[in-house]
Amino acid sequence: MPRTSRKSSEASFRSTTEADLKRHDAGFLLGLYRDMVRTRALDTRIEALYKQGKLVAGCYSSRGQEGLSVGSTAALRKDDVIGPMIRNLGSMLRHGIPMTMVLRNYLGRANGPTKGRDGSSHFGSLEHNVIAPISMLASLIPVMSGVALSFLMRKEDRVALTWIGDGGSNVGDFHEGLNFAGVLKLPFVLILENNQYAYSTPIEYQTAAKDFACRAEGYGIASSKVEGNDTLAVYEVTKEAVERARGGAGPTLIEARTMRMRGHAIHDDAKYVPQEMFDEWEKKDPIATFAERLRKAKILDDKIAKRIDDEVKAEVEEQTEDAFAQPPADPAHEIDEVYAP
Amino acid sequence: MPRTSRKSSEASFRSTTEADLKRHDAGFLLGLYRDMVRTRALDTRIEALYKQGKLVAGCYSSRGQEGLSVGSTAALRKDDVIGPMIRNLGSMLRHGIPMTMVLRNYLGRANGPTKGRDGSSHFGSLEHNVIAPISMLASLIPVMSGVALSFLMRKEDRVALTWIGDGGSNVGDFHEGLNFAGVLKLPFVLILENNQYAYSTPIEYQTAAKDFACRAEGYGIASSKVEGNDTLAVYEVTKEAVERARGGAGPTLIEARTMRMRGHAIHDDAKYVPQEMFDEWEKKDPIATFAERLRKAKILDDKIAKRIDDEVKAEVEEQTEDAFAQPPADPAHEIDEVYAP
Amino acid sequence: MSEITYLEAIREGMREEMLRDGNVFCIGEDIGTYGGAFRVTQGFLQEFGRPRILDTPLSESAILGASVGAAIMGLRPVAEMQFADFVANGFNMLVNFAAKAHYRWGAKVPMVVRLPSGGGTRGGPFHATNPEAWFARVPGLKVVCPATVRDAKGLIKSAIRDDNPVLYFEHKFLYRRLKDTLEGEVLVPIGRARVAREGRHVSLITYGSMVYHGMNVALELASEGVEVEVIDLRSLVPLDEETVLESVRKTNRVVVCHEDTKTGGFGGEIAARIAEKAFEHLDAPVRRLGAKDTPVPHAPQLEDAFAPQPADIKKALLETVAY
Amino acid sequence: MSEITYLEAIREGMREEMLRDGNVFCIGEDIGTYGGAFRVTQGFLQEFGRPRILDTPLSESAILGASVGAAIMGLRPVAEMQFADFVANGFNMLVNFAAKAHYRWGAKVPMVVRLPSGGGTRGGPFHATNPEAWFARVPGLKVVCPATVRDAKGLIKSAIRDDNPVLYFEHKFLYRRLKDTLEGEVLVPIGRARVAREGRHVSLITYGSMVYHGMNVALELASEGVEVEVIDLRSLVPLDEETVLESVRKTNRVVVCHEDTKTGGFGGEIAARIAEKAFEHLDAPVRRLGAKDTPVPHAPQLEDAFAPQPADIKKALLETVAY
Ligand SMILES: Cc1ncc(C[n+]2csc(CCOP(=O)(O)OP(=O)(O)O)c2C)c(N)n1
Ligand SMILES: Cc1ncc(C[n+]2csc(CCOP(=O)(O)OP(=O)(O)O)c2C)c(N)n1
Numbered sequence A, B: 001m002p003r004t005s006r007k008s009s010e011a012s013f014r015s016t017t018e019a020d021l022k023r024h025d026a027g028f029l030l031g032l033y034r035d036m037v038r039t040r041a042l043d044t045r046i047e048a049l050y051k052q053g054k055l056v057a058g059c060y061s062s063r064g065q066e067g068l069s070v071g072s073t074a075a076l077r078k079d080d081v082i083g084p085m086i087r088n089l090g091s092m093l094r095h096g097i098p099m100t101m102v103l104r105n106y107l108g109r110a111n112g113p114t115k116g117r118d119g120s121s122h123f124g125s126l127e128h129n130v131i132a133p134i135s136m137l138a139s140l141i142p143v144m145s146g147v148a149l150s151f152l153m154r155k156e157d158r159v160a161l162t163w164i165g166d167g168g169s170n171v172g173d174f175h176e177g178l179n180f181a182g183v184l185k186l187p188f189v190l191i192l193e194n195n196q197y198a199y200s201t202p203i204e205y206q207t208a209a210k211d212f213a214c215r216a217e218g219y220g221i222a223s224s225k226v227e228g229n230d231t232l233a234v235y236e237v238t239k240e241a242v243e244r245a246r247g248g249a250g251p252t253l254i255e256a257r258t259m260r261m262r263g264h265a266i267h268d269d270a271k272y273v274p275q276e277m278f279d280e281w282e283k284k285d286p287i288a289t290f291a292e293r294l295r296k297a298k299i300l301d302d303k304i305a306k307r308i309d310d311e312v313k314a315e316v317e318e319q320t321e322d323a324f325a326q327p328p329a330d331p332a333h334e335i336d337e338v339y340a341p
Numbered sequence C, D: 001m002s003e004i005t006y007l008e009a010i011r012e013g014m015r016e017e018m019l020r021d022g023n024v025f026c027i028g029e030d031i032g033t034y035g036g037a038f039r040v041t042q043g044f045l046q047e048f049g050r051p052r053i054l055d056t057p058l059s060e061s062a063i064l065g066a067s068v069g070a071a072i073m074g075l076r077p078v079a080e081m082q083f084a085d086f087v088a089n090g091f092n093m094l095v096n097f098a099a100k101a102h103y104r105w106g107a108k109v110p111m112v113v114r115l116p117s118g119g120g121t122r123g124g125p126f127h128a129t130n131p132e133a134w135f136a137r138v139p140g141l142k143v144v145c146p147a148t149v150r151d152a153k154g155l156i157k158s159a160i161r162d163d164n165p166v167l168y169f170e171h172k173f174l175y176r177r178l179k180d181t182l183e184g185e186v187l188v189p190i191g192r193a194r195v196a197r198e199g200r201h202v203s204l205i206t207y208g209s210m211v212y213h214g215m216n217v218a219l220e221l222a223s224e225g226v227e228v229e230v231i232d233l234r235s236l237v238p239l240d241e242e243t244v245l246e247s248v249r250k251t252n253r254v255v256v257c258h259e260d261t262k263t264g265g266f267g268g269e270i271a272a273r274i275a276e277k278a279f280e281h282l283d284a285p286v287r288r289l290g291a292k293d294t295p296v297p298h299a300p301q302l303e304d305a306f307a308p309q310p311a312d313i314k315k316a317l318l319e320t321v322a323y
């Protein structure tokens, strides 16, 4: 039996209607669309570069989850701080990270964000208010609580936001970090991307809980559930959470339902996922469905779509070229910066 | 403002009535009473030995929580396995650990259960189906899940039970262990002893959750709440949980409300606890209130009470003497047993 | 008899023990349906079924903690860390629970933790470390690091039969690179080093991936007239000190080498023991070789500059011989 | 100027830095109302209030993780582990997040972790360990182990001002045992060892509680005509190798000693460096002294047999001199 979603009632996952769409500015909506397109274009290019043997190692795709990253990040101010995980390429782009930074890192360039020391999108940039994750899942949750704590201490009205997977949410740090944030009412938002699988492991083997959002109660914090492929709905629930956080009402745990449309990483053919499940979710593709809605609302048409596509294509070309033009990582400086001076 | 309890509705914490009491066999009820008296007597003796400078180091009292340990352990079969924490002296005694074993350990004797290598009630005995804790709180939760896993693998109808404090429940292992047990539907029961404080830290600084039992939902497991000083109620909810576990219906998290009536350890005068709080909880003393109920039900009278007291006194005397008669730990064998042969 | 790889040898060893002893079971992330990130347990789910092959939630501390509990009850869990690096998340269970149980209260903890470790595969800071020294310093744990196909099989079997917690570091670089033909029951005792190559000019004390590189270098040097004795420790705890000292007493010159970072790596322990116990036999300083004291870098040219390369080993050996 | 204890010196150092820099804050279990399990932060809540003095839930990984996050944002957290032993529960945050951030992406992590460690107080297997070697092998972390009242104060202040994660091991045995009078601004640079006593017959390289015992032994031996040079490392990372080597070049004989268990303790690293870099200067084997390779036992007679005692140090020094 192909599984398609969590057991909890369908209705409780928020989605938006055409009326909701109309409440928003066309420019804003087109911006969301554009950033999703940018994300997929870069993702697709990275996959292509992998196949051409150009990357240092493997790559992780966020295909099918672009709306979740872009929609949630769109709810933030630029001075809010994000801690993107491996499937939040869209968050990085939306928060201002130029494509070349990502590409330089995938290519192991000397003046990439990690100088070749780490790979893929595994980097941060304080200039862009982006904290780098480590591979150990859920570690970012206590760390981003600490970022939020710095806002509390300095009386800044900024918010910290990060993401976690259905798998990663079972690591102890999820518990310690959320509980800590709850007791201090920190301006912190955690989005749980329930994309049905953790590597090869389906959610049924991850937890017996009926959903993940209910865990919020155990920390005395707010929660909500949202259709992760409804980009606007993701934006809206995140916006509410961010406002709550900024207003001093504490953290929120948002469960977003979506689907990982590729293998865990490029080497994984995801044969363990029933094809029907991919088929069904393909119909809910966040970009296609959002485009469709924008067209219906007369915000998008062929001409605008083509313009955006062309611009994005040009951006990817230019940024890829830029990345390739950079020098490779330099072993001469290898041991230089283990310590801050 | 002295705090007296969690914010969650009073009614939801189970307690028993006189009718409930009557459903039980008098011998069984007197057994509970007796084991509580034994626990307090041993606890009191250990405190006295400390004051006489006879212990190797400090000691931890479970005064005021005897009913919780005894009542919950009474719900088990002897072949069920417990993982007692530092305030579960009563569980150890009820599960068959002789007093001298505890005393020998407090006195660092060569033929105590740890041969002087560890102290206090920090020991286990496979012969008695008791697993030793480590100091790192909540570590026992995954470990006892593993004990329960062994029952599942071997198709044994045994149950694993352990306890955790309001403080310790915020360690990541609580989350990992309970979630693991939940997904495998393990025969596992966890009793959260909410005794209002973790060392000097009141529960408000431990979590913003309205109670601890609600965390069960996040793992898809059963839960219940009980007045921890109502020994019979503790017995009953534990019994239900144990039967659920034995029947294959998976783990239960039980929150028991009680009060730590001493400092964290003997050196701690607990000045940070409002006196009113001690006063109020003193009235709910599990032994005094249970005795009172037994008397009302004509199960206990002065004569029986005296007989039990005398027997227990004699037991403590004899066991203490026995412990003192043992040789001190012997450094000659110090490095012998780091590894199993 | 056909050739099998180092990786297949681990699988074979586990499978044989699973068949031999019903108490043995496997536990870890993605080890069932997927057969493990490196496919070490491929086919096991089909053969042994659930729960003996147990796909777990993403929870290292639960995996290790549950293994401790099951082991105390007499089962023999073989836990897989998806990468050795992730053991940092379940560290406490090993160093405090598993390691101290027997000493404290006589409880046996017959569990194995498999840790795919090491670099050379561009894994970067979190997928390429060699964390064995964290554990080799913990009384109560045993630590083995197989470097050959035979030892991969023989040590996993011995680890499973051991009544103590054994950390089994399997090197990712060797997984598919090494091949050998094994016949009959292969059991390799824990705590016994192997003279991988005899020589008289200098001893190379090493383990893990550096045995592979060291043997190649020794071969090359032999053609240049320098006879290197290569000692493959195989087991760090217990350490076969006598085989090490014997070699040093014979060659009077020694290089200690590992892929782990140099400062605080287990090579310090080995060098210190040699310096103390074979002082009179040393004609040259005990030379130590390890990776640079940085996290493991990702880009190939950086990783190669980070970890000891054959050329570095050769240079150290020649300098020690020439001293 | 009145005398203060080692413990008070830590408190004074922290307090001065709290007053000097509004970015400094304290975080840990029971550090506010209670003033910490050992009362190091006594009075801080009254003086600095919440949230600068932050009583946390019982969650080591959250304490350390939140410290990392706050530090990356430019604050300067001083996190307390109630006992050093409990750092095992937040291990990953230190070795993977804090240690690697600057190398990976240039983020400074100016945090201090205070770790009340060591034995002599009958703490047993979980309240008396010396876990410094786990961290001294992790590139990106700094590790200091003050052994005097002056260094307790001077190093906590330097640690707080350092832009890297610094693990500050404060020894429980020394807390109230050491007293001294300090005047003026006390700042002790991280990475510089201290010649605690000059001598010419043998060098004792040590740190932490063993400095205390070592100095007593040295005094005793002086009256017997043996002049011991005592080097108090103070900082394990960065290690002041030059001061160590200089002493060895002068005395030609050396004992390395720590309270931590011997196998895999940091003494191996030090001995290995001496053996490699001062080979020509050694008139005797580098002698190593550490605790027995067992968990820390609880009962007094066991703990005393476990950890190096003054008599053991004396014996090792005399044997090394007599070699
Ligand atoms: C603590 C930890 N254990 C194991 C891994 C190895 N690992 C990397 S990704 C992954 C699956 C993650 O699943 P999920 O959290 O659902 O995120 P998704 O990949 O589905 O977005 C695993 C097991 C890890 N990164 N961290
Ligand atoms: C992981 C961990 N951190 C810190 C400690 C130190 N410590 C011992 S008991 C205690 C308080 C425990 O409180 P709680 O869990 O509520 O149990 P109680 O003592 O109230 O029964 C603390 C902080 C510990 N034992 N383990």
Ligand SMILES: [Mg+2]
Pocket: A165, A166, A167, A193, A194, A195, A196, A197, A198, A199, A260
């Ligand atoms: Mg997932």
Ligand SMILES: [Mg+2]
Pocket: B165, B166, B167, B193, B194, B195, B196, B197, B198, B199, B260
């Ligand atoms: Mg409590």
